[in-house]
Structure formats: C-alpha cells, structure tokens
Amino acid sequence: MPAYWRLELEPEPHVVVHELSGNAYREAGVLKGRQAVEVGGAFAMELDLSALLADFEDEDENEDDADS
Numbered sequence: 001m002p003a004y005w006r007l008e009l010e011p012e013p014h015v016v017v018h019e020l021s022g023n024a025y026r027e028a029g030v031l032k033g034r035q036a037v038e039v040g041g042a043f044a045m046e047l048d049l050s051a052l053l054a055d056f057e058d059e060d061e062n063e064d065d066a067d068s
Contacts, residue, residue: 003028013049 003019012032019028031037034048 005031013053015047015049 001020003017004025006016006018008014008016015031016027017029017031017037018025029037031047031049033050034046036044036046038044
C-alpha cells in the first residue's frame with residue numbers, strides 16, 4: 001500500500017498522511033480544516049474535516065434519540 005491516512009481528533013481534528021518510502025512509511029503531511037489534496041499523485045480531492053465530523057455527530061445524535 002503506497003500510502004495511508006490517519007484521522008486524529010485531539011487536540012483538534014486533523015489527518016496525518018503517511019507514504020511508503022523504501023521499506024518504511026514516513027509522515028508526508030498533515031491536513032487540517034478544509035484543503036484540496038492530491039491523492040497518490042493520481043487525482044485531486046477536497047477534504048473538509050469539519051463537514052465530515054459534523055456528519056458523524058449528526059449520526060451519533062440520531063442513534064441517541066433512537067435509544068431513548
């Protein structure tokens with residue numbers, strides 16, 4: 001696998017990008033907020049962590065309501 005992304009929630013939401021370099025992975029970057037990023041040199045995408053996390057919070061609230 002040439003790369004992987006790790007979502008960290010503390011101290012603020014961010015994504016740590018790791019890329020394979022030789023026989024080991026190295027940290028290639030940190031994404032915060034809303035950014036356009038190139039994925040594997042193949043295509044560009046826009047990542048909006050705030051919107052993504054808001055979707056998860058909405059799902060958690062809906063599950064809590066269903067449990068009541």
